[in-house]
Amino acid sequence: MLVGGRGVPLWSRCVRLLSPHCAEAPSSLRAAAAVRCHPGRTFNTGSCRLLQSRGPSGTETAIGTAGKLVRNGGDKKAVICIEGNIASGKTTCLEYFSKTSNIEVLTEPVSKWRNVRGHNPLALMYQDPKRWGITLQTYVQLTMLDRHLSSVSAPVRMMERSIFSAKYIFVENLFRSGKMPEVDFAVLSEWFDWITTNISIPVDLIVYLQTSPQTCYERLKQRCREEEKVIPLEYLESIHHLYEDWLIKQTSFPLPAPVLVIPADHDLQNMLHQYEENRDKILAGSCLL
Numbered sequence: 001m002l003v004g005g006r007g008v009p010l011w012s013r014c015v016r017l018l019s020p021h022c023a024e025a026p027s028s029l030r031a032a033a034a035v036r037c038h039p040g041r042t043f044n045t046g047s048c049r050l051l052q053s054r055g056p057s058g059t060e061t062a063i064g065t066a067g068k069l070v071r072n073g074g075d076k077k078a079v080i081c082i083e084g085n086i087a088s089g090k091t092t093c094l095e096y097f098s099k100t101s102n103i104e105v106l107t108e109p110v111s112k113w114r115n116v117r118g119h120n121p122l123a124l125m126y127q128d129p130k131r132w133g134i135t136l137q138t139y140v141q142l143t144m145l146d147r148h149l150s151s152v153s154a155p156v157r158m159m160e161r162s163i164f165s166a167k168y169i170f171v172e173n174l175f176r177s178g179k180m181p182e183v184d185f186a187v188l189s190e191w192f193d194w195i196t197t198n199i200s201i202p203v204d205l206i207v208y209l210q211t212s213p214q215t216c217y218e219r220l221k222q223r224c225r226e227e228e229k230v231i232p233l234e235y236l237e238s239i240h241h242l243y244e245d246w247l248i249k250q251t252s253f254p255l256p257a258p259v260l261v262i263p264a265d266h267d268l269q270n271m272l273h274q275y276e277e278n279r280d281k282i283l284a285g286s287c288l289l
């Protein structure tokens, strides 16, 4: 295992734990504070509760000491986000860990993205990204925020992706590829900046399932989700490069947490073995299990 390594070749079998470049990353899964990874800005939201409210889907929030909206009781729970390309095996990984007691698993709300009041923004986005990209990504941002803020029922929460990858990977990809008008990107960015400035979204660890785009392409075809039949290999390559820049090279956007890299091109049995081998690392430091 290499700790804090950078630029290590892809597809190596070892697992790596990379630290965020910013100085203010959450120190461990025990961290009571929610910290934003921006130079010179630290928000400690761990202690005081001034106001409390309950929203839809069991969201309980309060105003913390820094004036940020915080999830109620969130300071005591560890949050692990599973990140990776489309069809890299995130859901399969979560299914594996869902069998562990004391871990709460939250999959991406894809069913909502496929059906909001009878509309399918995911399908619309793939059909015409220029027109519908903002529609899908606005809804993704809302539903991911709802996931982050929903009340936690176990000491450890494992969730699929995050509001950060929605913005840093998918919105960014639409914009850079010329499939999102500048004004749509600006509006989404304003929303994202407002949310992350005013709402505490603590993440303690990112687990990055690192795959080749080719592997994802094969798994995508095997999964055969109707909306995704139009996805070419090049799309997965773009997503892959954005992930690598963010989580491995750490040259694009701030990291909300340290990164554990798990090479994920291997067959299912091998992957399950790796998850078992890394169980302690993934859950390390929570002091709650």
Ligand SMILES: Nc1ncnc2c1ncn2[C@@H]1O[C@H](COP(=O)(O)OP(=O)(O)O)[C@@H](O)[C@H]1O
Pocket: 084, 085, 086, 087, 088, 089, 090, 091, 092, 093, 219, 220, 222, 223, 264, 265, 266, 267, 268, 269, 271
């Ligand atoms: N290690 C693996 N080897 C082969 N197929 C896999 C592996 N992991 C997952 N799959 C299959 O690949 C497809 C995508 O996996 P999934 O877990 O849904 O990915 P994601 O949630 O990242 O989109 C599914 O059909 C799944 O059964």
Ligand SMILES: O=c1ccn([C@H]2C[C@H](O)[C@@H](COP(=O)(O)O)O2)c(=O)[nH]1
Pocket: 084, 085, 086, 087, 088, 090, 108, 110, 122, 136, 137, 140, 165, 166, 167, 170, 171, 228
């Ligand atoms: O912000 C986002 C997040 C996801 N998507 C798309 C990509 C896939 O087609 C589905 C679900 O992703 P999985 O990797 O299979 O979980 O949603 C998006 O367009 N924007």
